[in-house]
Amino acid sequence: xxxxxxxxxxxxxxxxxxxxxxxxxxxxxxxxxxxxxxxxxxxxxxxxxxxxxxxxxxxxxxxxxxxxxxxxxxxxxxxxxxxxxxxxxxxxxxxxxxxxxxxxxxxxxxxxxxxxxxxxxxxxxxxxxxxxxxxxxxxxxxxxxxxxxxxxxxxxxxxxxxxxxxxxxxxxxxxxxxxxxxxxxxxxxxxxxxxxxxxxxxxxxxxxxxxxxxxxxxxxxxxxxxxxxxxxxxxxxxxxxxxxxxxxxxxxxxxxxxxxxxxxxxxxxxxxxxxxxxxxxxxxxxxxxxxxxxxxxxxxxxxxxxxxxxxxxxxxxxxxxxxxxxxxxxxxxxxxxxxxxxxxxxxxxxxxxxxxxxxxxxxxxxxxxxxxxxxxxxxxxxxxxxxxxxxxxxxxxxxxxxxxxxxxxxxxxxxxxx
Amino acid sequence: xxxxxxxxxxxxxxxxxxxxxxxxxxxxxxxxxxxxxxxxxxxxxxxxxxxxxxxxxxxxxxxxxxxxxxxxxxxxxxxxxxxxxxxxxxxxxxxxxxxxxxxxxxxxxxxxxxxxxxxxxxxxxx
Numbered sequence: 001x002x003x004x005x006x007x008x009x010x011x012x013x014x015x016x017x018x019x020x021x022x023x024x025x026x027x028x029x030x031x032x033x034x035x036x037x038x039x040x041x042x043x044x045x046x047x048x049x050x051x052x053x054x055x056x057x058x059x060x061x062x063x064x065x066x067x068x069x070x071x072x073x074x075x076x077x078x079x080x081x082x083x084x085x086x087x088x089x090x091x092x093x094x095x096x097x098x099x100x101x102x103x104x105x106x107x108x109x110x111x112x113x114x115x116x117x118x119x120x121x122x123x124x125x126x127x128x129x130x131x132x133x134x135x136x137x138x139x140x141x142x143x144x145x146x147x148x149x150x151x152x153x154x155x156x157x158x159x160x161x162x163x164x165x166x167x168x169x170x171x172x173x174x175x176x177x178x179x180x181x182x183x184x185x186x187x188x189x190x191x192x193x194x195x196x197x198x199x200x201x202x203x204x205x206x207x208x209x210x211x212x213x214x215x216x217x218x219x220x221x222x223x224x225x226x227x228x229x230x231x232x233x234x235x236x237x238x239x240x241x242x243x244x245x246x247x248x249x250x251x252x253x254x255x256x257x258x259x260x261x262x263x264x265x266x267x268x269x270x271x272x273x274x275x276x277x278x279x280x281x282x283x284x285x286x287x288x289x290x291x292x293x294x295x296x297x298x299x300x301x302x303x304x305x306x307x308x309x310x311x312x313x314x315x316x317x318x319x320x321x322x323x324x325x326x327x328x329x330x331x332x333x334x335x336x337x338x339x340x341x342x343x344x345x346x347x348x349x350x351x352x353x354x355x356x357x358x359x360x361x362x363x364x365x366x367x368x369x370x371x372x373x374x375x376x377x378x379x380x381x382x383x384x385x386x387x388x389x390x391x392x393x394x395x396x397x398x399x400x401x402x403x404x405x406x407x408x409x410x411x412x413x414x415x416x417x418x
Numbered sequence: 419x420x421x422x423x424x425x426x427x428x429x430x431x432x433x434x435x436x437x438x439x440x441x442x443x444x445x446x447x448x449x450x451x452x453x454x455x456x457x458x459x460x461x462x463x464x465x466x467x468x469x470x471x472x473x474x475x476x477x478x479x480x481x482x483x484x485x486x487x488x489x490x491x492x493x494x495x496x497x498x499x500x501x502x503x504x505x506x507x508x509x510x511x512x513x514x515x516x517x518x519x520x521x522x523x524x525x526x527x528x529x530x531x532x533x534x535x536x537x538x539x540x541x542x543x544x
Contacts, residue, residue, distance in 0.1 A: 385452035
């Protein structure tokens with residue numbers, strides 16, 4: 001057990017410091033626990049949650065196929081234009097679009113699609129793009145909280161439980177909506193002075209030709225209805241007896257059949273580093289479970305809280321928020337899932353434990369620049385654009401946003417589940 | 419560059435060695451904002467926005483090292499046609515710096531190289 005814990009701890013530290021790519025660390029850690037026979041190969045393969053991997057791969061393929069049509073660029077430009085260049089409206093419409101897209105696509109993709117257009121809109125409006133980008137990162141993490149497919153922690157939790165898409169949206173949607181409204185309003189007030197738009201600049205945004213962003217109308221008609229259909233199917237997946245991964249991969253397969261795009265090019269849209277990161281992570285966590293380390297942590301927490309449900313729920317959600325901020329919410333959630341399963345088992349399969357974990361891990365993704373994959377990606381794009389987002393710049397917005405959303409989450413848990 | 423008529427020029431270090439290549443493409447990259455490379459397309463940007471987007475005054479003060487092309491495209495002065503052709507085919511550079519003893523001694527432009535090849539083909543034709 002000591003070896004499994006040691007390897008995992010070192011891996012977490014290395015992931016947090018970002019000296020080496022996190023995927024390499026996860027694969028090395030997984031390799032070590034298998035080679036050292038801390039976990040048998042057969043158990044290691046069983047530990048990999050293919051529901052999570054399949055769901056991610058299916059969504060990545062559908063995003064790649066629809067992205068080439070220019071539909072997301074169109075949406076982002078329309079969001080900018082809807083505001084007519086008025087600062088509050090610009091923030092609200094860009095933030096709203098980002099949050100809704102994040103709820104149904106993954107956050108990372110949403111940020112990669114929306115951020116370049118935001119830079120362009122900011123140039124047209126002659127304002128600093130960084131406040132807008134930071135707001136987008138933060139609301140993408142909040143918007144992603146609302147659904148099963150919106151944020152990697154939720155995908156991991158869904159993979160490990162039999163919670164349905166509807167269960168996620170009805171339990172997490174309301175609080176995500178409230179947190180979105182409050183956090184966006186607070187960030188707008190904080191950044192207001194940087195978002196003043198001159199009257200002639202307002203007009204410039206209206207000169208963008210949104211319809212011109214659609215690159216391939218035929219491909220759009222072929223692929224986007226399938227994406228919409230797949231999302232609708234998620235709403236009823238439980239009723240028709242299909243796992244989320246099946247829904248996503250079926251949607252992706254149908255889209256591949258009707259699309260005219262090159263298969264090789266489409267498959268390159270799968271973020272292999274992310275999928276391999278998950279594989280490595282699941283094997284390392286599998287070793288922790290196999291050797292009994294997870295059980296001890298769960299017992300430790302159980303002893304600490306004395307089995308008190310209130311303490312456990314609030315403990316899970318705040319530990320998840322802080323842990324996600326320090327490490328990255330994906331490995332943190334993967335580790336917490338078996339711990340929470342142990343704790344929850346003592347309370348007759350009480351689902352509130354999962355919502356507490358999801359809220360903490362998803363909202364905690366806003367704590368620091370490294371807390372969620374979308375943050376890191378957006379920061380990378382900003383520095384390529386010549387306006388880097390520093391760790392501290394993000395922290396000044398991320399910490400208040402996390403504290404506000406977590407305070408709201410705490411109140412929500414108390415009102416609804418305690 | 420505009421005066422020399424060359425589509426790109428080598429950027430030379432103090433010791434005469436090659437630092438990179440700066441050409442028409444790099445100039446465009448420097449003039450337009452950094453996020454342009456990340457846009458899928460700019461088909462929605464109308465002409466009236468050009469002034470707001472182009473960094474006409476700003477880019478002149480930026481160091482050339484930020485935008486130059488740094489892949490190794492230099493060739494020796496006795497390079498074969500095959501080596502030159504392969505280098506042009508694998509890199510987007512419009513000129514290849516010619517180096518001797520670690521110092522840049524000249525350039526081969528893609529246009530000149532094309533003319534040389536075209537002449538060879540015409541001479542060989544019956």
